[in-house]
Amino acid sequence: MANHSHFPDWTALVLGVSILVAWFFYNQNRKKPYANIPVLSSDRNEYLQDGRGLLERGKKFKSCFQVQTGTNFKIVVPNRFATELKNHQSLSFNDAHARDSFTSYPGLQPFREILENDTFIQEVVRKKLTGSLGLITTALVEETQLTYHDMFGESKEWQTRVIKSDIQDIIARLSSRVFLGHDLCRNRDWLDITKNYTLTSFQAISELRAHHSLVRPVMHWFSKNCTQARHYYKRAQALIKPVVDRRKAQIQTNSSGGEGSYKTSDAIGWMVECARGRNIDYAAAQLSFSLAAIHLSSETMTMCMLQLCDTPELIEPLREDCNRALDAKGWTKQALQDMKLLDSFMRECQRMRDLLATSMLRFVKAQVVLSDGTVIPKGSTLMVVNDWAHSSEHFPNADTFDMSRFVKLRERTGEENQHLFSTPSADQMGFGFGEHACPGRFFASNEIKIALCILLLEYDFEYVPGDDPPQDIKSEIVRLSDPGARMRIRKREGTS
Numbered sequence: 001m002a003n004h005s006h007f008p009d010w011t012a013l014v015l016g017v018s019i020l021v022a023w024f025f026y027n028q029n030r031k032k033p034y035a036n037i038p039v040l041s042s043d044r045n046e047y048l049q050d051g052r053g054l055l056e057r058g059k060k061f062k063s064c065f066q067v068q069t070g071t072n073f074k075i076v077v078p079n080r081f082a083t084e085l086k087n088h089q090s091l092s093f094n095d096a097h098a099r100d101s102f103t104s105y106p107g108l109q110p111f112r113e114i115l116e117n118d119t120f121i122q123e124v125v126r127k128k129l130t131g132s133l134g135l136i137t138t139a140l141v142e143e144t145q146l147t148y149h150d151m152f153g154e155s156k157e158w159q160t161r162v163i164k165s166d167i168q169d170i171i172a173r174l175s176s177r178v179f180l181g182h183d184l185c186r187n188r189d190w191l192d193i194t195k196n197y198t199l200t201s202f203q204a205i206s207e208l209r210a211h212h213s214l215v216r217p218v219m220h221w222f223s224k225n226c227t228q229a230r231h232y233y234k235r236a237q238a239l240i241k242p243v244v245d246r247r248k249a250q251i252q253t254n255s256s257g258g259e260g261s262y263k264t265s266d267a268i269g270w271m272v273e274c275a276r277g278r279n280i281d282y283a284a285a286q287l288s289f290s291l292a293a294i295h296l297s298s299e300t301m302t303m304c305m306l307q308l309c310d311t312p313e314l315i316e317p318l319r320e321d322c323n324r325a326l327d328a329k330g331w332t333k334q335a336l337q338d339m340k341l342l343d344s345f346m347r348e349c350q351r352m353r354d355l356l357a358t359s360m361l362r363f364v365k366a367q368v369v370l371s372d373g374t375v376i377p378k379g380s381t382l383m384v385v386n387d388w389a390h391s392s393e394h395f396p397n398a399d400t401f402d403m404s405r406f407v408k409l410r411e412r413t414g415e416e417n418q419h420l421f422s423t424p425s426a427d428q429m430g431f432g433f434g435e436h437a438c439p440g441r442f443f444a445s446n447e448i449k450i451a452l453c454i455l456l457l458e459y460d461f462e463y464v465p466g467d468d469p470p471q472d473i474k475s476e477i478v479r480l481s482d483p484g485a486r487m488r489i490r491k492r493e494g495t496s
Contacts, residue, residue, distance in 0.1 A: 033073050034380050038065045040076075048210055051477040052357045055385055063374050064382075070209025070476065071100050075382040081370055082360065082384045082426040086434025088368060093436040094118060095363035096381050102208050105220050107230035108201060110287035113280075120274060121288065125439040128270035129178070133446055134333040136178050140450050141331045143177040143185065144170075148454065158488040160464055163305050164481055168195050168298045174447055175293035179286060180243070181266035190239055194290040197232035202295065204229045206475065237283040240268075244282045247272045289440075296355070297444045300430075302481040303353040304346060304452060306470055307401065309463045309487055314403050315456060318342055322453040336449050344406040346448060347421040350430040351389045352401055357477040358383040359429035360436075388427040395427070421445050461489040 033039045040058050041047060047054055047069045058065045058076055066075045077085065085091060094115040097103075103112035114121055147170055152159070172195045176185040184190040204225035208216050220226040247269055271285055308315055321341035329335035361383045368376040376382055392398040395405070406419040419425075422445040424437040431438040438444070455461070463486070470482035 033066055033068075034075065034377050036375060036377075037075055039067075039073075040065045041067045044068045044070055048476055050474070052474055052479070055357055055387075055477065058385070059387070063370070063372055064376070070206075071213075072381060075376060075380055076358070077360075077370075077376075077382050077384045079385055079388040079426065082429065082433055084371055085360065085362070085368075085382075085384065086426075088362075090364060090366040090368050091362035091382070092365050093362060095365070096361045099363065099381070100209075100361065101205055102216070102220075105208070105216075105226065107204070107226055107233050109233060109281055109284040110197075110201070110291055111205075113284035114288045114291075117278070117280060117285070120271075120278060120280060121285065122439055123274045124267060124270045124285075125289075125443075128274065129267065129440065130442050133442060137331055137333050137336070137446065137450070139177055140174055140447060141454070143174050144450050144454050147173050148458065152459065152489055152491070154491050156491050156493065158490045160486055160488050162483075163309075163485045163487050164298070164302045164483050167302045167305065168198075168294060170451055171294050171298040171301065171447070172290070174451065175290060175297070178443070178447075179267040179289050179293075181268065184239060184243065187239070189235070193232050193235050193239070194287065195294060197229065197236065197287055198291055198294040200225050200228040200232065201291070209476075233283065233287065236287055240283040240286055243268055244272065292438065292440055293444065293447070296438070297448055299355055299481060300346070300350060300444070301448050301451060304349045304448070305461075305487070306481060306485060307345075307349050307353070309461070311401065312462060314345065317403070318345060318452075319456050322457055326453075333446070336446050339449060339453065340407050340410065341404060342449055342452065343421045343445075344410075344419075345403045346445070346452075347406045347419065347428070348401060348403055350421065351395070351405075351428055353472070353479065353481075354386060354389055354430060355479055356430075357386055357479070359386050359432055360384040360434065384429070384433075386429045389429075458492055458495045459489050460492050461487050464488050 033042065038061055040061070041054055047067050051067075051069075054067055055076060058067070064075050064077050066073050098112070098115050101111040102108055103115060151166060151169065152161070169191070172191050173185060176190060176194060179185075180190070204220075204223060207223055207225050208220060211219055251272060267286065267289060268282070271280060271282060308318075318341060321339055325335040325338040329338060362381070364376055364378055364380045364382060367378045370376065388394045390398050406421075409419040410416055422431070422441045424431045424433045424441070426433060431441040431444075467486055470485035472482060473480045
């Protein structure tokens with residue numbers, strides 16, 4: 001009885017110690033602002049709910065300021081410092097993104113693969129993918145035509161479609177043709193995995209950012225998005241492994257037989273060739289390619305389609321631009337380069353409907369001093385605001401969509417090869433800026449051009465009459481196209 005009488009005291013003691021431990025770890029994990037940098041907001045929810053609006057308010061500061069984000073305080077650097085920071089040796093791309101993308105969590109291995117094997121990914125993309133653009137143009141055209149036939153058919157009657165969902169399917173299939181060749185590019189299981197992993201993984205990361213760091217290690221096991229990301233990753237492993245094993249066997253057989261190296265024209269083969277004994281997670285690497293292609297390319301193409309539906313008077317000049325280039329060069333890499341108006345249109349869409357309000361997310365490994373004397377402390381994280389894209393000081397009449405804006409800029413002496421859709425610049429950082437600019441941007445440019453060009457030439461499309469105007473979704477600093485926006489589409493007269 002005596003022991004039982006002390007039970008409430010032990011309970012109170014354990015509870016009290018638990019509260020103290022929780023309080024200690026909470027304070028240890030609570031992020032504090034950096035010294036000598038003005039704080040715009042310490043409310044993480046303000047950033048999570050309206051990061052773009054928050055950054056707009058930050059323009060009142062003459063130089064840098066900081067905001068509390070879902071993961072930590074970040075120093076927001078004005079656009080004018082982008083050039084001096086773009087290749088700074090004290091700034092780490094990998095460390096910043098590892099912290100923000102939770103790459104140690106199961107199911108998010110593709111994000112880790114991008115960072116931990118970055119030289120491998122860069123080699124595959126820069127040397128193999130970009131170097132093969134001329135060779136894969138025909139394959140992309142063929143796959144686009146087959147995809148449109150399967151998706152839209154040949155009917156001259158209007159049919160109603162959901163724009164974003166269709167474009168995600170289109171980009172998933174086109175990208176898979178190049179990344180996987182004929183083995184899996186039309187495999188419904190792989191297309192389901194590659195599309196849905198992209199959606200759920202980004203949602204999982206966003207969900208993790210919305211929770212306190214103490215909760216995340218437990219919460220992610222019960223999160224629907226995190227669970228689905230793990231599920232899709234395991235399915236990808238099961239599909240990719242047999243393909244990789246076959247490629248390795250083919251290379252070994254040809255090497256043993258003295259027939260020279262086994263040449264391939266898709267990313268599975270390129271990865272096997274570039275691995276050279278490195279421990280590569282091929283499923284994660286393939287999904288990392290899909291992440292970039294589907295997330296960036298499908299959003300960009302969707303924004304282009306929404307713009308065309310908003311301003312249908314742009315369609316005919318773009319058709320003429322495509323026809324002119326194809327009549328002269330056929331379906332070649334050079335013809336795609338000659339579609340200057342289409343390229344300008346795509347870049348203007350990227351400028352007006354930017355996916356991210358900031359770029360150049362970097363972890364500061366050693367103190368950085370900006371040209372105005374501002375000290376960025378070691379251990380901080382910075383990001384450069386991308387507001388020049390919307391500034392009339394840099395782009396006259398910046399609030400007006402001008403399809404030919406960048407064609408005109410390329411007409412200036414010495415700027416003929418500048419202002420391309422695939423060209424990163426300080427005033428337009430849709431593909432990043434500096435040495436970590438998206439290495440797959442040249443492929444993305446060609447892929448979107450082919451998809452848009454064939455759609456323009458072979459189909460009529462418009463908003464569904466009576467539908468409400470699409471509304472972009474904004475969360476944190478991200479702008480996403482309306483997932484419910486619809487169009488109606490039909491095969492054009494005189495096409496077959």
